[in-house]
Structure formats: structure tokens, C-alpha cells
Amino acid sequence: MGKTSIVKIMERASGHPVKEGDRIWCNIDLASARDFGGANCVLQFEKEMGKDAKVWDPDKVAYTFDLQAPSHSEKVSNNQKIIREFAKRQGIKHVFDINHGIGQHVMLEHGLIKPGDVVLGTDSHMNLLGAVGAFSTGVGNSDVAAAYISGKNWFRVPETMKIEVTGNFKRGVCMRDLLTRIIGDLGASGMDFLAVEFTGETIERATLAERITLCSMVTEMSGKVPLIMPSGEVLEWLVQRAGEEVRDRVETLKADPDAEYCKVYRYNVDNLEPMASCPDAPDNVKPIREIAGTEVNQVHIGSCSNGRFEDIQAAYEVLMAGGGKVSPKVRAIITPSTTEVQIACAKAGMIEKFLEAGIVFTNPTCALCTAEHYGALPAGDIGCSTTNRNFIGKVGKGSHTYLMSPMSAMATAVKGCIADPREILK
Amino acid sequence: MSLLKGRAWVFGDDVDTDLIYHNKYLAETDPNNMPQYAFEYYPGKENFAKEVKPGDIVVAGRNFGCGSSREHAVYCLQYAGGPCVLAETCSRIYYRYAVNNGYLVLFVKGISEAIKEGKIADGDELEIDTAKGTIRDITNGNEFHGDAVSDLENDIMRAGGLFPYLKAQAGKEKVEE
Numbered sequence A: 001m002g003k004t005s006i007v008k009i010m011e012r013a014s015g016h017p018v019k020e021g022d023r024i025w026c027n028i029d030l031a032s033a034r035d036f037g038g039a040n041c042v043l044q045f046e047k048e049m050g051k052d053a054k055v056w057d058p059d060k061v062a063y064t065f066d067l068q069a070p071s072h073s074e075k076v077s078n079n080q081k082i083i084r085e086f087a088k089r090q091g092i093k094h095v096f097d098i099n100h101g102i103g104q105h106v107m108l109e110h111g112l113i114k115p116g117d118v119v120l121g122t123d124s125h126m127n128l129l130g131a132v133g134a135f136s137t138g139v140g141n142s143d144v145a146a147a148y149i150s151g152k153n154w155f156r157v158p159e160t161m162k163i164e165v166t167g168n169f170k171r172g173v174c175m176r177d178l179l180t181r182i183i184g185d186l187g188a189s190g191m192d193f194l195a196v197e198f199t200g201e202t203i204e205r206a207t208l209a210e211r212i213t214l215c216s217m218v219t220e221m222s223g224k225v226p227l228i229m230p231s232g233e234v235l236e237w238l239v240q241r242a243g244e245e246v247r248d249r250v251e252t253l254k255a256d257p258d259a260e261y262c263k264v265y266r267y268n269v270d271n272l273e274p275m276a277s278c279p280d281a282p283d284n285v286k287p288i289r290e291i292a293g294t295e296v297n298q299v300h301i302g303s304c305s306n307g308r309f310e311d312i313q314a315a316y317e318v319l320m321a322g323g324g325k326v327s328p329k330v331r332a333i334i335t336p337s338t339t340e341v342q343i344a345c346a347k348a349g350m351i352e353k354f355l356e357a358g359i360v361f362t363n364p365t366c367a368l369c370t371a372e373h374y375g376a377l378p379a380g381d382i383g384c385s386t387t388n389r390n391f392i393g394k395v396g397k398g399s400h401t402y403l404m405s406p407m408s409a410m411a412t413a414v415k416g417c418i419a420d421p422r423e424i425l426k
Numbered sequence B: 001m002s003l004l005k006g007r008a009w010v011f012g013d014d015v016d017t018d019l020i021y022h023n024k025y026l027a028e029t030d031p032n033n034m035p036q037y038a039f040e041y042y043p044g045k046e047n048f049a050k051e052v053k054p055g056d057i058v059v060a061g062r063n064f065g066c067g068s069s070r071e072h073a074v075y076c077l078q079y080a081g082g083p084c085v086l087a088e089t090c091s092r093i094y095y096r097y098a099v100n101n102g103y104l105v106l107f108v109k110g111i112s113e114a115i116k117e118g119k120i121a122d123g124d125e126l127e128i129d130t131a132k133g134t135i136r137d138i139t140n141g142n143e144f145h146g147d148a149v150s151d152l153e154n155d156i157m158r159a160g161g162l163f164p165y166l167k168a169q170a171g172k173e174k175v176e177e
Helices: A005-014 A038-049 A074-090 A103-109 A126-132 A141-150 A175-186 A201-205 A208-221 A232-242 A245-253 A309-321 A339-347 A350-356 A406-415 B072-078 B092-100 B111-116 B151-159 B162-176
Strands: A023-027 A030-034 A061-064 A094-096 A118-121 A135-138 A152-156 A160-166 A195-199 A225-227 A263-268 A275-277 A285-287 A298-301 A331-334 A359-361 A382-385 A400-403 B003-010 B057-060 B084-087 B104-107 B125-129 B134-137 B143-145
Touching: A005 A023, A005 A135, A005 A160, A005 A195, A005 A225, A005 A245, A023 B151, A030 A038, A030 A103, A030 A141, A038 A074, A038 A141, A038 B162, A061 A074, A061 A103, A074 A094, A094 A103, A103 A118, A103 A126, A118 A126, A118 A141, A126 A135, A126 A208, A126 A225, A135 A225, A141 A152, A141 B092, A141 B162, A160 A201, A175 A208, A175 A263, A175 A275, A175 A285, A195 A201, A195 A208, A208 A225, A208 A232, A208 A309, A232 A245, A298 A309, A298 A406, A309 A339, A309 A350, A309 A406, A339 A350, A350 A359, A382 A406, B057 B111, B057 B125, B072 B092, B084 B125, B092 B104, B092 B151, B151 B162
Parallel strands: A030 A061, A030 A118, A061 A094, A118 A135, A160 A195, A160 A263, A195 A225, A298 A331, A298 A382, A331 A359, A382 A400, B003 B057, B057 B084, B084 B104
Antiparallel strands: A023 A152, A275 A285, A275 A400, B003 B125, B125 B134, B134 B143
């Protein structure tokens, strides 16, 4: 019987043969933390190990300031300062301060992530780095702080689910719609503790942005790690950033053809339509056409799931096809995922058009995933967002949110109520 | 201490970390300050933080602690004096926080349905034999059974969490040298 990708990755990381269900200790390639959680890691490490203790390898530690960037509270400002000073004392170079954007995206752009790397982070959406075949998973401050001691941590070797995707998206439909469909089918615990390999012709053709969308939302089904081994243009992009070693990693870590999967699902996207996660759970899924006309107060495009250049460009096309103005009934906000994405949007001439359309175009940050971000919703308001969660009260007590693709979100902003982008893109 | 007695606080399925400890309070770094915010956003359980007593036990359905990463969601219950969580299942990330802090999570088959059918309710007196994994609802006589925890997680939890475990391991290695 052949091996799945995660088994090969964990054998590499642990240095010995493993089987599903084993508890093992893996070497950590990168232990990252955010401006939230990061200060907790630093304080915990110093409390447990003493002020003079050194991290095992300063080049394998990173900090990303993305929860509140720039900080707008003294408490967060202080937490960021705690991290900066610790990094300085420890000789940690990888500090991506408030001018960078969402951690996983930034580390990926900076060539810090390779297929097969074991990456920790205090962010439940760390696993979107599975979009380039890394074993990256969300953990708490104890996990990261403990990894500072000797660069190791414990894991259970997961079983693997396979999702095979075929077909072509129709105009106005995209990877986010597929993902929303899958969450509706599998439910909030449908991938409990599992690794998930996405394969098939649709995935082979998918851009990095699409792969990130797909992988980021595995968390919403309680999956441990999604994996797509880089191929085609994504492979070339990653080689440019992270080096030639990426090619060998892909070859040695890809799943064997006779690997065994605990579950296999097949999707064809030819006839897929725009989908939405309705209040108050990501797995409360309906087609957009069933909720079209629902009035919303605010539209937000961005986040680690859908804040890439391609996502913003797709929204831009809908905006221009719809007349270049958002409805006066809604407040619209776009947040690029990184500075690199922001620059690309500027060069493409989109930012000026967004501003003229009446949209707030912000600096790169994590977007409206917490009520502490700009754009928090007051009680009674209905939001529409491309973020990954719409749990009750998450971005403001008494508010409710619909989650959807950047195209559907922009169609909604243009019409002033939930709308199907296919009607604008005709 | 293998026998725990406490009062039940009962929750449903898919309780996310924002309901346990809302993102509004993420900047907090001292675990001692976290219990005051526990379940503030959970409809109907807004008074949890005020009324919870040391020894009280959180009982939940499937996928407890899903959603965002924040260890605060364990600290806010642990530092309120709660000895454990009983749940049908809990999320991977929440499970790690619990193990790494020596906070017991028991996976209890059938408890999600039992909650929906009212067979275990707020205020019930519970008795838990952690060695055997048996849970008795003294108020109504119902019994439940928790799964055994795997060896490594059990060792980490019994050591009091990941840091005490690693320090003890480092000590052992020194002796062996």
C-alpha cells in the first residue's frame, strides 16, 4: 500500500516511519505567531524558561502583525512592542511589522514556506499554506512557546480524505463557491482531525489564489491540514520565491498512486452556481438565487481566504460591468491581503476606480474577522463578506453576516442587496 | 484525584471559540484576567462568568471549540476553577490547548443527543471517575462513558501541560546521560 502526502511529510519531519493514528514528535521548520498570541508566546516562554533563555533557532521563528495593523489600542500596541523587543534580543529577523499584511500570505511571498515544511502559527487558518504542500496548522501560544525550546512538537498522524474536482467554472462562479458547496455538504465537523488532499484537473489548473481559498476554508470543516502539491505556474512561482529545492520536495512528498484514503469525494463544477454561507454558520449554505434581494448594510472583500490580487480583480470586473458605482445603501470595504497585492492593485489602476465607486480601500490586514477591526457591525446590521466565518456576534453583537465569493459580494455592493454576479456579468 | 464532582453547565453543538471567549478580548495576556469574559457572547449563558463556581463542569455536544485560534478559550474556563470539559467531540485546535495546559477533555459518546433530549441539563450534579471514564448525573441517574485518552496526551495532561512535561523529559535525559 502506498503512502499519502501527510504520512511522507511526517516521516520526513520526525525522522522515522509513521502510520496513521501514531503520536509523534516533529521538527518544526517555522514557528510563527501574530500580534495576537505572539505576546502570549513571548511572555510564556520567558516565564517558563527564564529571561536569558534562547530560542532554538532564531531563523526559524517569525512574527506577523496582522490582527491590528496599525494597532488602534494601547493594549495591542504594547503586545506588538513586547514582540519587537523579544525579537531584537533573540536575533530574530523575520518580523513582519504593521506594513506587511496577513501572516501566512506574507511568509509565502517572502519564500519562507516550502512543500513539506512543518509550520506552526497562532492562527486557525495557518493550514492555508497547504496550498503549496506545507504541513501548517493552527496552534495555541503554548505550542509555539514550547517549540522555542528545542524546535519540536507533538502531533497525531491524521488519516487522509481525498476530494477530486473536475470541470470548468461558468462565468460568475469560482473556487469560493465550490468550497461553500463542500462546507454545506460536509458540515462544520466534516473533516474532523483529517488531512485533505485536493486533486483533479480543476485543481491542477487552479491559480495560487484559488488554491489558497480552497485550503483556508478546510478549518471551517475542522480539518487538520489541506494539501495540494505545487504544479504548473504555482510550482514556478514558488521555486522563484523559495528556491530550487521546492522541486525535489514536490517529487518526494506527493502521494503514491496507490495511497489509501479514509473517504473520497468527487465534485464536478460545470454546473455549479454562486453559493453563500448564511447566518450564523459557515455550513448553513444556500445558493445565492435563494437569498437574492436580502438587504445588507455592509460589504467587505478581503481576508486570508479571498484577499489575493485575483480575488480583488474578479470583484473589480463585476463592479465595472455593473456601472462602476456601489449602491448608496451599503458601505463597501476592500482589504488586500498583503502589501504586494496592494501594489499590484495600484499598478493595475484598480484602486482609483474603487475609490471613485465609493469603496473604502484599506491597507493590508486580516480584514473584518474580528470585531476589533475597522468596520465592526452594530447590532441589527447585516454584513456580506468574503471572510471565512459568520458565527453569531463575531464581528459585532447582534449583527449577522453572509459569506460569499468576491464576485457575489461586489454584485451585492452594486445592487444594494444580495445579488447573483451572473446577472451583472451577462 | 480521579473522582470529580461538580455542577453542569450545558451547551450545544459547534460552540465556537468566539462564543467561549470573544475576539474583543484577544489582547489580554494574563490568564487570570480571562474568566470574566467566558461565554459572554453565548445567547442565554451571558451570566456564566458571574455565576460559575470552582468545580463546575462544562458539558457540550459535537465540535466544541471550533473556529478561531486562541488559548484564552481554555484559560477562561481553567482559571475559573473548572476541572474539565465533557463533549461528544472537540475541535482539533481546542483539544491541543487543553492537553497542553493539563486541562482534561473527555470525549463522551451520545452526550450530544442526551443534551438535546434533556437527559443532562444545567445545574445537574455530576460525578466523574476520570480513571474509568464514567460520568454519572446524580440529579437524574443517567450514566455516560468517556473515551480513553491516548498515552502521549495522557502523559502531557498528567504532567500538568506541555511545559512541565518537556521540563520533566529534559530532566530524565540528563539523569540518563
